[in-house]
Amino acid sequence: MPGLCGALGAAECDIDRLREGLRWSGRERVFDHAAGDVAVSVAVNDGFGDQPARTDDGELVWLWGDVYGVESPSGYTAFSGLERDRPARTVADLYGRYGLDVVERLNGTFAAVVSDPDAGCVHLVTDRMGSHPLYVAGERGVAVSSHVQSLAAATDAEFEETYLPEFFTTGRVSGCRTPFAGIDEVPPSSVLTVDVETGDTAVRRYWTPRYRPVDRSFSAFVDEFVETFRTVCADYLRDDRRYGVLLSGGSDSRLVLAAAADHDTTAYHLSDWMSDEAGTAERSALAADCPFVWLKRGPDHHRECLVENPSMMPFYGRFDQAHTAGFNDRLREEVDVVVSGLYADVLFKGATLPTAVADFGPLGTLTLPVERSVDSVEAYVDRAVQSLPPYLDVPMTMRETFEANVRETVRGIDHHGVVYPSMRELVSLREFYPMSNDPDLFYYGLTQSMPHWTPFLDNRMIDLALRLPVKYQLRRDIVNTAIERLAPDLAAIPHASTDVSLDRPYPLHFVGRYLTSMRRQRRDTAPDVPYYGHRPWVHGPELLRHDRFAIESLLANRDVVEALPFLDWDGVLETYRRHAEGENFYWELFMLVGFLEMPAVRALAGIEPTSTGVVPSRGVDIDLTSGDAR
Structure with missing residues (x-):
């Protein structure tokens, strides 16, 4: 899978075991480098230049992800297509001008490694939001990997039980911590420097998010938002690329569609049936004069996700949230870059505010x-x-x-x-800074699958979000208003969740959301599947009550449960039984099912790391009142 790994100094870790985590799909281009006490490997998607890139002074640069532009004393400069296609080379060239300070000037979503042989040190770099996580372990030397499962297995880590309650109940471990003792995430917007000889480390934070709301009219914010978004998209979109917009029935991805519609763009919608949401997405694509492709999930989608996704999971998010699973090969064949509207809701709509x-x-x-x-x-x-x-x-x-x-x-x-x-x-900001605090696998899953772009993570959009007052986040909708400015035809189409067109005032959407929810509960338009609804994803609690994939997977992994001291098999059956009888343990059960399928978990439990994800037998007789299944 795309990412970085390395063994630095006297790291007690076999680099070959770390490299295993970089080969997930078999499509990655992997570059290996070893010199003295520094061994680094990087895996990238197709079409990127060779790595490492060498500066004129001999430093070596590896980069996982994308860089879009750079701030200089004379202003911001967007990178050309060629510069973006060779990100390590681009950063190495800038390193000669700015030194390590280049990291605070870069605009992008990435993680990087810079080796300075003359100084005897290696720098591990994260972008502003920590969108591409790096994990480190070791005392005398440092082992680093973007794939925490491989790092845990390669260093024979032990579970840190202190952090497991948060993981199993919320789908994450906060901040720089992980479920493993001795393994931490490099902080966001930081440079962690490793002294190769001594193994000593030091962290420098080069950017701090500060919320500084500006007291001005909503209209003025809309003006700036529209202009900034236009510029961000104009800088990125190219005539020689095919784009695939992941289109919902809402407004965030519709704004992205409005910006990309003049290019070679196809709209894709993922769902289980042609729901109201899917119908709205199709209508939006037609209004934008873009081809529309419905990616219909099959009845065994969750079983298949249990085979495909656990090996790349980073211990945040559920196994089913890598939403393009099952369609990645098709998307890679049909488009060059997948585009999403992710994070507009948390940056501009107060989605995570209490x-x-x-x-x-x-x-x-x-x-x-x-x-x-x-x-x-x-x-x-x-x-x-x-x-x-x-x-x-x-x-x-x-x-x-x-x-x-x-x-x-x-x-x-x-x-x-x-x-x-x-x-x-x-x-x-806590729910998405760092981005590993976000208990959603969607974005990370895209980083592992194909080239992709999320315009709302551009530094210029983040800077604007940090100035937007809470009152406008909660009681206005800057995205809806921007679509009305940029694409009135798209704004005239109702939002799938409110049944109110985007060009109508926010209070109508607030009321419409509840009226639409009540109306859908009373009308019988969904297929005769109790967990289908009009949202893009199935209703998880009901899925667990009507589909046996979860209990079958749990039964198949009983040996893993019993090998781990912090899990109790009778408690597993009790949790499932109580959920089936009406309590809600949906999140806790989904987290457990995915956890038990992770190769690192199975390895640390002493169980052969082979997937049992799709359990063919649907005829297991389960007695949930005891620890037996017959």
Whole structure:
């Protein structure tokens, strides 16, 4: 799979075992380098230049990901197509001008390694958001990999049970921590420097996200948003590339479609049936005069995901969230770059902000577009913690772990090794800074599958988002308004979740979301499948109650469960039974099923690392009242 790995200094790690993690699909181009006590390998998608690239002074540069442009004293310069196709070479050329300071000038989504033989050190570099994670382990030397499973297996790591409650209940381990003792993630927007001789490390943070809302009109923000988005897209899109927009029935990907429609662009929609969402996506593609391709998932989609995805999973997100699984080969054949609208909702729509909830008793609850105050570390911890699932047997609760790892310091609030300047940044940014805090495998899955681009992660869009007041994030929709400016025909099409056209005011969308939800519950238009709905993804809790893939996978992996001291087999059956009877352990069960299929987990449990993902037998008789299955 695309990524980086290396053994630096006296690292107690076999580089060949690390390299195994870079070969997932078999399509990667892998470049190996070894000189003295520095061995580095990089795997890239097709079409990128050879690595490492050498500077005039002899430094070596490896890069995984993409770079779009650079800030200089005279302003921002977008890279040409050739410069983007050879990112390591481009960065090496700039290194000669700016030295290591080039990293704070770069605009892109990437991780890099720079070896300086004369200085006897190696620099590990992450981009602003940590979109391409790097993990490190070792005391005398340092082993590094973008693939934490390979690093854990190659270093014979042990599970750090302290962090498992958060992983199994939320789908992530916060900050720089991982589920493994002695393995940490390199912080976002940082340079970790390794002294090759001594193994000593030092971290320098070159950028800190600071939320600084500007008091000006919403219209002025829309003007800047439209101009910035136009510029970002004009800088990136090329006439010699075929683009595939992952199009939903919402507005974020529709804005991307509006920008890309004048190029060689095809719209793709993934779903299980031709739902309202799929119909809206098709209508949007037709309005943009773009070909529309429906990628229809089959009935065994989740079983197939259990075969394809666990080997590349980074211990954040669910196995089914690499949404292009099953279609990657087709997408690679039909387009050169896949384009997504990811992260517009968290950057510009306050999707992860805590909001007030009105309780109407038997009528239900109503989420209000008003931020709920979280003004202290204690209040934050109270909101973040969750109870443990019955199958998890560990010495610390999630609350105890958070109380020990979230604390105020002179630099700000330290959250599992990542420091936020204040409570404002912690509350606003924690769900996606670093991006491994986002319990969603979608973006990382794309990095492992094919060349892709997410325009909202451009530095210029992030800078704008950090100036947008909360009131505009929660009670306006800057993306809808931008589409109205850029593509009125697309704005006239209703949003699939509200049934209100994008050119209508936000209050109508707020009301429309609830009315549409109630209307869909009363009309019978979905296929006779209890977990199908009008969203792009199936209803997970009902899927677990009606499809046996999860319990069959759990039964097939009973030996893994019983080999790990923190898992309890009777608790596994209890969790599944209680969910089947109406409680909601959907997230905890999905996390467990994917976890048990990961090769690193199986290896550390002493179980042969072969996938059991698709269990052919659907006739297993299961007695959930005991530990037996017949």
